[in-house]
Amino acid sequence: MASNVLNEKIIPFFQRLSGSRHLVALRDGMTAAVPMIIIGSVFMIVAQFPIQGYQDFMAHTFGSNWATVVQYPTNASFHIMGLVAVAGISYNLAKSYKVDAFSAMVVAIGAFILTIPLRVDKAGAMWVPLDRAVDIAYSLDGKVDIIELGTSIVKDYGLEALKQMDFHLEKSELLIDLKTIDEGEYEFKKGFETSADILTVMGSSSNGTLNQTYQIAQDVKKDIFVDLMEINDDRLNSMPELPNAIFGLHHSKDSVESFDAVDTIKQFNDQHPQISRLAVAGGIDIDQAKKIADQGIADIIIVGGKISGTSDPVSAAQKFMEAIK
Numbered sequence: 190m191a192s193n194v195l196n197e198k199i200i201p202f203f204q205r206l207s208g209s210r211h212l213v214a215l216r217d218g219m220t221a222a223v224p225m226i227i228i229g230s231v232f233m234i235v236a237q238f239p240i241q242g243y244q245d246f247m248a249h250t251f252g253s254n255w256a257t258v259v260q261y262p263t264n265a266s267f268h269i270m271g272l273v274a275v276a277g278i279s280y281n282l283a284k285s286y287k288v289d290a291f292s293a294m295v296v297a298i299g300a301f302i303l304t305i306p307l308r309v310d311k312a313g314a315m316w317v318p319l320d321r322a323v324d325i326a327y328s329l330d331g332k333v334d335i336i337e338l339g340t341s342i343v344k345d346y347g348l349e350a351l352k353q354m355d356f357h358l359e360k361s362e363l364l365i366d367l368k369t370i371d372e373g374e375y376e377f378k379k380g381f382e383t384s385a386d387i388l389t390v391m392g393s394s395s396n397g398t399l400n401q402t403y404q405i406a407q408d409v410k411k412d413i414f415v416d417l418m419e420i421n422d423d424r425l426n427s428m429p430e431l432p433n434a435i436f437g438l439h440h441s442k443d444s445v446e447s448f449d450a451v452d453t454i455k456q457f458n459d460q461h462p463q464i465s466r467l468a469v470a471g472g473i474d475i476d477q478a479k480k481i482a483d484q485g486i487a488d489i490i491i492v493g494g495k496i497s498g499t500s501d502p503v504s505a506a507q508k509f510m511e512a513i514k
Contacts, residue, residue: 210285218278222270229266236260257323257356264320275301317497319346323356325502331360333506335387335489340366351383362386368416373398377405377413387412387435392420396429403431414468422460435489436464440471451480458486475512482513 236259238244247255279297283290317325319342326336336358338351343365351365364387369376373390380388390402392415399415406413415431418439438453450469458467469481470491478490492509499505 211282214278214282214285217281218276219274221277222274225266225270225273229263229270232259232262232266236263257327257354272298272301317342319350319354322497323354325497326356326358326361326363328503329361329496329506330358332503333361333510335362335364335491337364337366337491337493339493340368343367348379348383351385352379354384357384362412364389364414369398369402370394371398373402374405377402381405381409381411385411387414389414389416389437391415392417392424392428392436396427399431400429403429403434407433425461433466435466435468437468437470437489437491438487439469450477451484454481454484454486475509478509479512 236256244256251258275297276294280290280294283293322338322342326338329336343351363385365380365383365385366389367376367380369380369388369390371394373394377388377390388402388406388411390399390413392399403413412433412435413431414435414437415428416437416439417425438450438457440450440453450471450473454467454469458464466489467487468489468491469487470493473481473490473492474495478492481487481490490509490513492506496502496505496509
């Protein structure tokens with residue numbers, strides 16, 4: 190009885206299903222992507238071979254960022270794999286309908302590209318994924334003094350992913366914008382397990398958090414950046430003494446108010462001359478950067494989307510550096 194049901198009902202159903210032109214097109218189209226999978230997998234194995242001695246040897250021979258470079262073909266092949274699959278599936282499906290397969294493939298590829306979502310922040314700069322951020326960081330190494338990985342990178346990928354990336358800049362310092370506001374000891378210890386030279390803590394956090402994070406930074410001989418976003422003079426005057434800390438005047442991206450960086454820096458310096466290391470951030474363009482540099486008060490000018498959001502971050506960074514020299 191069961192055998193009859195299997196032979197008469199189930200097997201014929203799956204035979205018809207497997208012969209469906211859509212499933213056949215899906216099968217044949219995905220087959221076209223197999224070479225990309227193989228190429229990417231080979232380079233992934235080379236980069237991630239799980240023997241510590243091998244990893245140490247490769248790092249010693251080719252430098253600490255060798256694995257990131259080797260994984261470029263992996264990223265490229267895996268990223269293009271979807272495009273290859275779309276082309277293969279649409280081509281084979283069109284052939285089964287006996288229509289112009291090439292035209293169908295072109296239309297499918299165009300539709301695929303048009304529907305790729307792009308994440309854009311409120312300032313209009315494209316959101317940067319981690320691998321792209323690392324590529325930009327390496328390309329800017331030595332061309333700028335400090336390279337920042339923003340809070341969105343930390344929230345999207347986490348400190349563990351940044352630790353696993355294990356990339357090291359040779360000439361520039363790396364700032365990771367943690368925006369710690371509580372559990373300072375834990376977050377800063379985890380933060381400095383990455384390649385970070387500078388970590389950020391919010392000035393609005395408790396004095397206990399500020400003291401803990403400052404001490405940890407001092408212990409590992411690295412820097413702490415105190416973010417003064419939305420901080421008033423009363424709070425600033427009640428902070429503990431942090432003589433080696435960098436204090437950052439930071440205009441909120443969500444704020445609808447205008448931000449005159451030069452005037453804000455002057456007022457701050459007049460009221461708090463004891464602060465010797467001052468940074469400024471928040472929509473800084475080239476004209477503002479030049480004025481801030483000419484003013485000679487702020488030690489650090491932080492530029493985000495107007496570099497990372499451009500098609501050529503290196504060229505954009507060089508223009509900023511020329512403006513402030």
